[in-house]
Amino acid sequence: MGRSAVSEHLAVLRQAGLVHETKSGRERIYSLNAQPLAELRNWLEPYEDYWRSRLGTLAAQLEEEEKWRSKP
Secondary structure: OOHHHHHHHHHHHHHOOOEEEEEEOOEEEEEEOOHHHHHHHHHHHHHHHHHHHHHHHHHHHHHHHHHHHHOO
C-alpha cells in the first residue's frame, strides 16, 4: 500500500473519530479511539446473540440431516 493510500485511509478514520492525530515535528502519530467501536459493539450485541442462536439451530438440523442421509 502506498503512502497516499495510507494517508487517505487515515483521513477517513480521523473523520469518523476512530483515530486521534498528534503532530510531532514533521511526524504525525496516530492513536486508536476505541470508544465508538465499543458503542457499536454494544448496539450489535443483541443481533449477534440472535444470529448465533439461529445459526446454531441450523447447524444442528444440518447435522441431523447428514446423519439421516448417511444411514444405509
